[in-house]
Amino acid sequence: MGIPGSGLAKGLAVTLRTMTRKSHTAQYPDAQPELPPRTRGVIGLFEENCTVCMLCARECPDWCIYIDSHKETVPPAAPGGRERSRNVLDRFAIDFALCMYCGICIEVCPFDALFWSPEFEYAEEDIRDLTHERDKLREWMWTVPAPPALDPRAEEPKELAAARKTADKLAAAEAAEAAEAAEAAQAAEAAQAHAERGPGETDANGNANRNENGNGAAS
Numbered sequence: 001m002g003i004p005g006s007g008l009a010k011g012l013a014v015t016l017r018t019m020t021r022k023s024h025t026a027q028y029p030d031a032q033p034e035l036p037p038r039t040r041g042v043i044g045l046f047e048e049n050c051t052v053c054m055l056c057a058r059e060c061p062d063w064c065i066y067i068d069s070h071k072e073t074v075p076p077a078a079p080g081g082r083e084r085s086r087n088v089l090d091r092f093a094i095d096f097a098l099c100m101y102c103g104i105c106i107e108v109c110p111f112d113a114l115f116w117s118p119e120f121e122y123a124e125e126d127i128r129d130l131t132h133e134r135d136k137l138r139e140w141m142w143t144v145p146a147p148p149a150l151d152p153r154a155e156e157p158k159e160l161a162a163a164r165k166t167a168d169k170l171a172a173a174e175a176a177e178a179a180e181a182a183e184a185a186q187a188a189e190a191a192q193a194h195a196e197r198g199p200g201e202t203d204a205n206g207n208a209n210r211n212e213n214g215n216g217a218a219s
Contacts, residue, residue, distance in 0.1 A: 037145050039118040040101045044144050045092055045137035049113040052087035056105035064098035092134040097127050115144045
């Protein structure tokens with residue numbers, strides 16, 4: 001059994017030690033807090049990547065994502081092709097009064113159209129104003145931090161390796177075409193120069209032009 005009053009003494013000792021320490025109070029909003037890089041503030045939308053697949057809205061457990069779209073006909077890319085239809089985004093809104101910041105919508109997006117932003121200053125006086133449309137989501141996209149640098153000792157991603165291989169093939173093909181075009185131009189210039197020289201004339205190398213019978217004409 002402990003000494004009576006020992007618990008009170010320990011509590012007072014903690015209080016006295018705390019009172020002698022300097023407080024660390026952030027004077028918000030004059031001093032902005034230093035947030036971790038993976039802070040879940042709001043969700044930014046990069047609408048150029050959105051294909052209106054509706055996967056984020058279907059997987060959202062709170063059903064707080066609202067998407068509207070329409071279909072447009074795209075003309076064929078090449079003559080003789082067929083027309084195609086594509087979805088065009090009309091509305092993309094998130095109700096942050098319902099959102100529980102689980103991040104499922106960001107994880108399931110197959111085209112990297114949604115990102116976490118550390119922005120947190122979006123309070124409203126009316127709860128109905130917490131439904132933010134795609135224009136506001138697009139503004140938050142510019143506050144998304146850059147991804148961390150890759151480990152230099154890690155293997156190159158397969159996507160980058162495939163893209164680099166394709167780029168090397170295209171560069172080699174373009175170089176071969178340029179070399180063939182240069183050879184063809186040189187041959188054309190040589191043929192034109194040969195046609196302009198008359199029988200019996202010599203070129204810059206001292207070679208005599210030949211007549212129609214194949215005999216060398218004397219200079």
